[in-house]
Amino acid sequence: MSRHRGQRRTSRLDDRLEALNEARELAEGVLPAEALSAVYGVLDRAASRRSLSRGHTVVGFFGATGSGKSSLFNAVLGERIATAAATRPTTDEPLAAVWGAEGSGPLLDWLGVARRHLARPVEGFADERSGIILLDLPDFDSTVGEHRETVERLVGMVDVLVWVLDPQKYADAALHAGFLAPLAGRDAVTLAVLNQTDRLGAEDLPDVLASLRSLLDAEGLEGVDIVPASALTGHGVGAVRGAIRRVAAGNQAAAARLAAEVTAAARTLAAASGDGTPAGASPGSVRRLADQLSAAANVPLVVEAVRAHTRREAAARTGWPLMRWIRKVGRDPLARLGLTRTGDTPSANRTSLPPPSPAERARTDAAVRGFADAASEGAPGPWRALIRSAAREGRDRLSDALDLAVAGTDLGARRRAWWWGLANAVQWLALATAVGGLVWLGALAGLGFLQLPVPETPRVEGWPLPTLLIVAGIGTGLALSVLLAPFAALSARRRAAKARRRLTEAVRSVAQREVVGPVREAIGRHAGFVAALEDARG
Structure with a gap:
């Protein structure tokens, strides 16, 4: 029985030493070197003894x-x-x-x-x-x-x-x-x-x-x-x-002496660490950070460009064909921002969005700092500093990362609404009808000019059919343009909303990678340290 008790005691000591070493490793670079050195001395003596x-x-x-x-x-x-x-x-x-x-x-x-x-x-x-x-x-x-x-x-x-x-x-x-x-x-x-x-x-x-x-x-x-x-x-x-x-x-x-040394070493680490639990990165704080970074990444500007681009494309493909050239005047809003796409592959290049001003950089820094402060609230001093440092590490990469995220987001600029093709066919049919009427009238005028027999023109309710074709073709095209304008605006709003969601998700991914992830990792490191310390205390 004594031998079995000794084996259990040895096993428990093994676990406690392993936990103490884990706590020491997690505390490297966070807690004072003197405390870590004292703990390392205990572990070294324990291994040797x-x-x-x-x-x-x-x-x-x-x-x-x-x-x-x-x-x-x-x-x-x-x-x-x-x-x-x-x-x-x-x-x-x-x-x-x-x-x-x-x-x-x-x-x-x-x-x-x-x-x-x-x-x-x-x-x-x-x-x-x-x-x-x-x-x-x-x-x-x-x-x-x-x-x-x-x-x-x-x-x-x-x-x-x-x-x-x-x-x-x-x-x-x-x-x-x-x-x-x-x-x-x-x-x-x-x-x-x-x-x-x-x-x-x-x-x-x-x-x-x-x-x-x-x-x-x-x-x-x-x-x-x-x-x-x-x-x-x-x-x-x-x-x-x-x-x-x-x-x-x-x-x-x-074994009893070593167990006491492990307990004392755990107390040393606990005293150097201090008490407290960080608040953590709440979903609300993550959303606020993503919203603030979205503004820094010019997401509202890009969303407005998507809306303008979609209306422009809708008008160019569904408007009166003879007036479409007017829509081509001026550069495409997305092209001005360097957000055009080739095929279905997102661009990996930089955009032409305006670079962040000093004021915008200051707002970005404030957003990161505010997020880190909220996440580290309640943490002991050394760990609070670690969490803040983890948030700041990715701060210098944010501008480039956000720009690349925007450039790599599929904004749906090349997608065409199903009704665009139908409206386009109707517009060209209306134009063909008007042109057919003009050609008919032209042919009749030519025959008259040449003093040739002019066939009788069909009439509908007393109106010459060629004239009706011209009026019907032009009227249909113009009326269709007016009628489709609200649908084009609705399509532009929907596409802009979808682009906003995708851009927001892209920005959130950047925030997760550069700020939220490192902060949560630092918080998890503190949690692991606390758990290891509890195990070391036995």
């Missing part, structure tokens, strides 16, 4: 000069191997006492501990099968800089931390601010030993222990056990051994 012996538990003894740290180390070990002194630092480099040498070498190499001692079994505490490694470390307040550096390095590497305090220095500010306070959350793998209790009277010990308890609680170390002991008299040494043994039981202290 987990690749080494999991059958050993490394217990570090930390303390100030004169705390009796080395004396307590010897007492717990049951033999004198560490040099002890009361007033000056005597531990120049870490010293390891090892139970179970097999597999400990690479672990101690990683820790940078060269001095190693194979410890004798201590009944009820440690033997070769227990895999416990005790480290006697330099004093954290040593005047030698290398000593402090060694302590600072190993504080983040050992599996279990035993802080040896003495009645005179247990409240030392340097100890609490520099070492104990940052260990909040590592309660399960941290022990506090109040050494040299033989110097206290029986009536003073409870007060000192209560004071130390209060200090630790204030620093978030409520779960840290405090063990009173005296290396000199041996009082409490058994309790220290028992506390270490309990923490190291099942060789799960390393």
Whole structure:
């Protein structure tokens, strides 16, 4: 059962480490480098520690000069191997006492501990099968800089931390601010030993222990056990051994320490990120952005050109044929804008639309900025900056992208309404009728001029048929032109409306690609970061 619990704990730790690394990757370039570096250090140490012996538990003894740290180390070990002194630092480099040498070498190499001692079994505490490694470390307040550096390095590497305090220095500010306070959350793998209790009277010990308890609680170390002991008299040494043994039981202290480090690293990222959730890119804000960009892309101008072009084409194809040349006077509205098409393939070239003025560019920038501000509303500071930056990245490409989108939109300029052909046929039939009447009258006039017999002209209600053909042909053509004008205007409006929808969709696609998409990606990045952080916290 213990083995299965260990496997589940390892699996959970794997998931949490993976989530922490994902959160770190998502936060790259967003959160401060110091926070990311600290998290990377945790991940690096975790990877290194987990690749080494999991059958050993490394217990570090930390303390100030004169705390009796080395004396307590010897007492717990049951033999004198560490040099002890009361007033000056005597531990120049870490010293390891090892139970179970097999597999400990690479672990101690990683820790940078060269001095190693194979410890004798201590009944009820440690033997070769227990895999416990005790480290006697330099004093954290040593005047030698290398000593402090060694302590600072190993504080983040050992599996279990035993802080040896003495009645005179247990409240030392340097100890609490520099070492104990940052260990909040590592309660399960941290022990506090109040050494040299033989110097206290029986009536003073409870007060000192209560004071130390209060200090630790204030620093978030409520779960840290405090063990009173005296290396000199041996009082409490058994309790220290028992506390270490309990923490190291099942060789799960390393995993517990790493789990605590992951939790602390997740808190570091959370603190650097800040709280809040971005409002996101709502459909309404996307529509407003597309509308503002449509104005910047001269969509209203193009729509009006489509309407004018359609009326012009309708008149040219359905009007009185003899008057159609008038419709050809002046350049086509779409041609003036460079929006003519060849076949059914949209143009990939630039249009001839007027370039945006400084005022229009300012309005475009304001539209993008307003969209980004609305989408990032409520986001923590670093992520709000990321979302705004994502919106601005495509801003310089907008003008060209919008122009190409307009140029590539099928405006339906070459499509002909079904009734145009029918009206055109009727117009030409009416013209042919009028021309037929003119030719008939001309023929009759020619015969008369040549003094040739003129056949009798058919009449309808007393009117000569050729004259009726002329009047009917011209009248029909002109009347048809007048009657079809409203239909031409309606067709132009419909085609302009369709062009507006297509242009708006093209502009919306540009907005999606250059602004909305990057903004949503940045928001999704924040959401992924938050989710990964929650998983890392476990």
